Amino acid sequence: MASKGPEVPLLSVEGLSFSYLDSPRAALTDVNLKINRGEIVILAGQSGCGKSTLLRCVNGLIPHMYPGDYKGRIVVDGDVVAETPMGKLAQMVGFLFQNPENQIFMFSVERDIAFGLENQGLPRQEMRRRVDEVMGLLHIEPLALRPPHELSDGQKQRVALAGIIAMRPNLVILDEPTSLLDPKTASELVSLVSKLNKELGITFVIVEHRLELLTPIADRIVVMDKGRVVMEGTPTEVLTNPASSTHGLAIPPVFSLYSELAERGSRLPRAPLTPEEMAQELNAP
Amino acid sequence: MTFVHQNGVKALDGVSLTIEKHELVGIVGENGAGKTTLVRHINGLLRPTSGSVLIDGADARGTSVAKLSRKIGIAFQNPDHQLFSESVEHEITFALKNFGFDDALIEQRLNWALDFFGLKEYHKSSPLILSGGEKKRLTLASILAWDPEVVVLDEPTVGQDAIQKAKLLEIARTLHSAGKTIIIVSHDVEFLWSLQPRLVVMKRGRVVEDGPCAVVMQERELLEDARVSQPQLVALYESLSRRPASPFQDVSQALSWVSGERR
């Protein structure tokens, strides 16, 4: 992984609690979390546990756009989110919404991808280069001139992602990025995340329910329950912890198989992150 | 049948497909393959450019969307295209009232839906403030509450954790054994593998494969071409040097085979 150090975390969440204005209960309660530069972290937990709310606190939508009761603080790359203008945060934190329709609005796919770059004031040539590059990475060149609202849902998700990656932020936050992608595009996205992390040092925080896709590249899984962080560790640590299924984590089938075998006294030398790794272990004489 | 969007995109290109009563059908395929476009024809939301859609043997062209909707419930891929009520409760009871169910039954179905989909504490809330997964469950709740004969779910597992997915699996199986016809569009191959439906694979507006899930999921090249991955247990099975006659249906099957081998 790219330059990773425990020194100063890129993102630090300190004693954060938040309740939405007209909601009877707290969406987040005393959340503490540090994300180091160069990490890939999965944020998991049951539907409604507060994952998207936490992400909104990182990119500043909370407290800038959502009224409510806010305690504690978040620091991104030295800036306290609540005191930093949205415009500046948008340059630092790339954010993929859970519903791509919330962030694509231009007349054509390529204009949409260029939108964030225009705001960065990049020279035209560099903009063109980056737009072409991300369209290539996400296989959307054929859609370049199509109006985004006429695309299929998965195509919209790819366009939204392209717009974010083109901006090369230090921190990229993806709220269920594969939820609408076909399986091959989903695994290509995973490779892309890994590549951007290794080559450009981009740090990723990713909300994802389909853990089988992302565990092979993740450094850490953070699990939330009812607005609190309840567990964190490497994918192997979290997935072999019996409590993880009570938090709604989908243990990948080969991982369950590994744990069940271990329980029966037949422990394999290493925990397999993919079916192929599992087969290798089992095929070994 | 063929369907061409207003912008000239041919989203369906010569599709022929027959679905019998009581069938459980899964539809997979790459982004933009035409899955959503296809299922929107089932209740007449879209009408074919050429060819025809027959429901119960009658051309759907001659039947209004309202009439088809009495029999066919479709939960949309994007909740924001479906949800419109001011409260969760109204969203669920809307169709029930519209179809003239009596108050006691409405109450009963509402409570079932709120409970099953974990939405009880939000029954007075606006759908707008729900989390992504909660919104999705509300779209499912508002369709399943009135118990349609044909249930069409476009990407039902999106945003759902393992506990919710297990419930979806349970309800799909229950409805299927109660004789309903169920059509599920999904990219979630692990979910489909647990469900074991008849599996239809689409690519570029065409149906490129149609058969039992256990068979189709082993056709690696075809799946690759349609941008569909194999479920983990199938991929594992195919990479084993010694293996049983057919892929593992679930982890416990895999476990007993592997344990046997290692003894």
Ligand SMILES: Nc1ncnc2c1ncn2[C@@H]1O[C@H](COP(=O)(O)OP(=O)(O)OP(=O)(O)O)[C@@H](O)[C@H]1O
């Ligand atoms: N409203 C629309 N207007 C014009 N073209 C559209 C519209 N909706 C979809 N299309 C196009 O029709 C084709 C089929 O789209 P459809 O939504 O049926 O795909 P899908 O298989 O459901 O994809 P996904 O897995 O991404 O949901 C795509 O090329 C898409 O860009």
Ligand SMILES: Nc1ncnc2c1ncn2[C@@H]1O[C@H](COP(=O)(O)OP(=O)(O)OP(=O)(O)O)[C@@H](O)[C@H]1O
């Ligand atoms: N704008 C809002 N106003 C009031 N309550 C909200 C709002 N948005 C979310 N909530 C509530 O806050 C809680 C946390 O929601 P959040 O969207 O953070 O969950 P999540 O973990 O992202 O869930 P999912 O996996 O379903 O997307 C939920 O109970 C939700 O109903």
Ligand SMILES: [Mg+2]
């Ligand atoms: Mg969410």
Ligand SMILES: [Mg+2]
């Ligand atoms: Mg679709």
